Amino acid sequence: MTEVQTAPVPRRNLELLLLLLALCVGGAAFFLVGSATEDNDSKNFLIQMGIMGALALIIHVLLRIFAKYADPVILPITVALNSLGLAMIHRIDLAKGTSQSSRQLMWTAIAILVAALVLWAVKDHRILRRFTYIALLASIVLLLLPLIPFLGATINGARIWIHVGPFSLQPGELAKITLSIFFAGYLSSNRDLILMAGRKVGPLQLPRMRDMAPMVIAWLLSIGVLVVQRDLGSAILFFGLFILMIYVATARISWVIIGLLMVVVGGVFAALTMGHVERRVNVWLNAFDPEIYQARGGSAQIVEGLFGMADGGLFGTGLGGGSPYRVPLANSDMIIASFGEEIGLIGVTAIVLLFMLLVSRGLRAALGARDTFGKLLASGLAFTLGLQCVVIIGGVTRLIPLTGLATPFMAAGGSSLLANWIIIALLLLISHNARRPMSGIVGPTDEIATPSTSRLKDRKAVTNQ
C-alpha cells in the first residue's frame, strides 16, 4: 500500500486559528437565527457557543499534549459542522416550541468528552489491533441489542433503538466503529493470503472461495440487519464499508465488482419482497404522484424538502427566514433540506465541501500511516463518514431512495453524534501517527505475519547463492 509523507510540523496554532473561525461561523448562525426570529433570549447564543468553544478547547489542549502532530483541520471542520447543526436545531425549536437543541448540546458535550477520553486512553491506534476479534463480538452484540424484548424499541418502523433509563440509544451507530476495527485487524493480518491465491479470468483475478467467506458473512449480516431491524441505511453502510476496506487492502477491482453484484442481487430481492423497501423505491421514483404524496409514509417529506430547497434558491431565505419546520423530521433526517432552504445552494455547497474535506483528511491520514492496520482503519472510518453523507444527502435531494441515516454531526440524535466524535478522535490519533517525525524505534507488533509466499521466494534467493 502507498505511503505518502510530508515533513513533520505540529501546526497546532493553525488549528487554534481555524477553530476560532469555525466557532465564529457557528456563533454567526446562532446570532442570525436569534435576530431573525425575534428570539427574546438573546444571551442564548453566547451560552451555547461558550459551551461549544470550551469543549473544542479541551480537545485542542489534549491534542497539544498527546497528539502534537495530528491533522490541524479535522477538529475545526467538525466543530463548525456540529455548531451549525446546533444552530439549525435551535431554529426549528423556536418555530415548533420544542427543546431539542438543549438535548443536542448535552449530547455534544457527552460526545466530545468521550472523544477526549478516547484520545487520552488510546494514544496509539495500534493498540486497537489487539481487540480485532473482541471488536467483532462487540459489533454482533451491539447489532443484536435492540432485538432483546423490553430493552429494544421500534421507532418509525425500524427496530434499532434501546432504552437505557431516560435515554434512547442506537447501538448500531457504535457498531460501525467496532466493525471498522475488526475489518482493519482481520484484513491487515490476512491480506497477503487473500491477495496471492485465486484464479485469473481475463483481466480479473478471482479470489478463492474460502477467502470469500468473510465477505459472504458481511453480506448476510447486512441483509440480516435489513430484514430483522428494517434498517436500510445501516445495511448499505455496513456492506459499503466492507467492500471499500477489502478493496483498499487488496487493490483488486474484482472484489468491488463481486460486491456490487451482491448489492444488486440483494437490492432487487429486497425491493421485490420486502414491503418497506419496495415502498421507499416507489416513493423515490414517483414522488410527485398526488396519490403517493398523500399516502401515509408517502413522499410528502421528500417533496416538502425539495420545495423548501427550491424556495431557498441560490442564496437562501436567510437563517430564520424560511419555513423548514413544515417538513417532517426537519431537524434530523431532513436537516440538509432545512439548510438548503435557509442558506441556499451556496451555503449547502460549503457544508458539503466541509464534509468532503473532512473525508479527504481522513484518507490523507490513511495514506501517511505507517502500518497496514492504521491505513485500513483510517480509510474505513473516513469512508464511513463519507458514505453516511452520500446516503442521506443523496436521499434528501432525491438522487437515491431516502433512508434514515443521520447526517454526521448535524442531525439531532445522540448516538450518531457520539459515534462520529469517537471516529474523529481515532482519525486524529492516526493522523498524529502518520505525520509525526520518524524515530529510530518502530512498533514491535507491526506486520509480524510475513506472507508465506514471499518467504519462499527469499529462500530460493538464499539457496541460489
Add this chain to the structure above:
Amino acid sequence: MNDLVLSLLRLGFLVLIWLLVLSVVGSMRRDLAIGSRSRTGKPSARALKKNPELAEPEPTTRKPASALQILEGPLAGRTITLQGQPILFGRAQDATVVLEDDYASGRHARLFPQGSRWFIEDLGSTNGTFVGDSQLTRAQAVEPGQRIRIGKTVLELKA
C-alpha cells in the same frame, strides 16, 4: 432589526462559511509538496528549538544496506542479497535463513526494511538476539558494520 441590515448579515454569513472552507483548503497546500523538501516543508530554527524531535537524525541521502554477510556460525561465509523483503531467521523450515543451531529458536528474529534503514526485531526467542553487546528488547535500527548475534551465528549488514 432593519431588513437591509439583516440581508447584509445573511450575505456576510455565507461569506464567512466560505472563508472557513477556503482557509481549510489553503492550509492543506503543504500536502501538494509531497516528497520534496519545500520551503514550508523544512522546520525553521525556531520550530526546531521548540520541537527538538524534528531534527533530522541522519542525512537522507544515505544508501540502504544491500547485503547481509554471515561471519560466524554454521552458515559462515555466506552472503545474502537484501531485496527490500523482510528476512526471518530461525530453525523452522519456513524461515528465510534456516539456522542449524541448537541455540537458535524456531522463529528467532526478523530483519525488515523501514524507510531507508533495516531494523532487527526479536520474535520472543529463548536465547535472545544481540546487537553489539546489548540484547534486543524491541525493534532496533541496525547500521552496516554492527554485529548481530543470533545463537552461534554472527551477521553484519554490508552497504
